[in-house]
Amino acid sequence: MDITWIGILILLCIFIYSTWKTIYGRCNLPPGPTPMPLIGTLLHIKRGELVTSLFKLWDRYGSVYTLYFGSRPVVVLCGYEAVKEALVHQGEEFGARGPLPALEKFTQGYGLSLSNGERWKILRTFTEKTLKSFGFGLKSNEWKIQKEAQCVVDEFRKFNGHPLDPSKKLMDAVSNVLCSVIFGDRFEYKDERFSKLFRIVDESFHLATSTWGQLQSILPTLMNYIPGPHHRIIQLSEEMAEFIHERVKASLETLDPSSPRHFIDSFLIKIEEEKNNPKTEFNLRNLLVTTHNLLLAGAETVSTTLRYGLLILLKYSEVQGKLQDEIDQVIGQDRVPNFDDRIEMHYTQAVIHEMQRFCDVSPLNVPHMVTKNVDFKGYQIPKGTEIYPLLCTVHRDPKHFSSPWKFNPNHFLDENGKFKKNDALMAFSAGKRICPGQNLARMELFIFLTTILQNFKLSSHIEFTENDIAPRMTGFLNAPIYYELSFLPRKI
């Protein structure tokens, strides 16, 4: 045998041995399918069906199991008990963010959503405090949502009962609520820059959820070298950052440090205050990436939940009817809905909670990582291991929901028909990384849905089946099927 071939053979043996050692060196990790060199447990994941595949492994290996994405171990947590134990009871250890390869090249560790340690703490505290001061998710901000809900109702009315795909109008409305807090003003729905910004958000989610995006999460190094649409996500994010940068420049020109008008102003003031601190986290890159994170995380999630919710109401017209009865009783037709109305609207509350559970908009959650070596349910998980606390398994946990695969508002109603909480609804996740936009999102879901149903009967000439409304459970986002509906003005 020629000397080159012997060399190649030796190198190959060393490579296979070292991969094997990495994998089996961690023998105290939870059980899971046997990994292969290079590809790990990829063969256990059906092409394009990451979520469904992880779901099936729950049946086979129990509530805590290990997968290998290449040679990286990933610990998957399933069901309410395991996810709560990790994110809430051992929240400090499980609270770090794991890698999200689709966005990492863009964020490079900057910004709120994908950072860790001190940077994350500083940005999270600042973001929560500042958004709150502009009424984010508070009663004082309610009028902005009410106004946007009226605008979207006016848009739907223009169709005179003709069928339409509601996606864009809902996305426009939800995005405008965000824009008013972040940039200080809303946009006209036909504004081309605004439409482009949120087309970017839409396309980014679409790509991250696609088979390409899933493969990128599993084998990021390999996918770096393989051409495909997944490379476009970074370009989209840069385009978004450019748009944000324009707005930052415009804010700077009119900034009054004694009177911040919105999130961008407040961040700019902080940059100025800390300009002599070499370790400051208040810099332009953190401002651009954090704003990008807020727009990305806050628009698609809420608008998809609403779009999904309307589809469910087309399928279950009796649920739609009961909601409208409650709206007529508590709110009537002479005033707009407000968030406090929910206290008297038990059925509506139950339906919205059930929508969030059933649609499972973020079935995988966002990856976490352990900050130190952790003992968990008798296993040892080494520092830095990626954790997938699967929200879809919490929402389909038969110990906490009597009919996990069915849309059933009774999951959130007691025997007297009163709304009852269920801790196993974790649409916003739990623990240290819990969604900071949850209050705003709850307010938006309630006000948009009740305003639409106060004004319209939803109708479609198609009879949707249970299969049509079932969540697809493929990748990062559960979006509903494409559908059109008619908004028929209600006559009371």
Ligand code: HEM
């Ligand atoms: C129905 C609507 C929403 C759902 C279902 C949702 C869900 C989630 C989930 C599951 C996470 C990951 C939590 C974790 O890592 O454990 C998250 C994080 C996040 N969400 Fe939301 N979210 C929604 C709306 C919003 C809104 C309106 C905003 C605000 C603009 C927002 C901003 C964020 C941010 C910035 C993070 C990252 C937090 C961090 O890493 O510290 N989300 N969200």
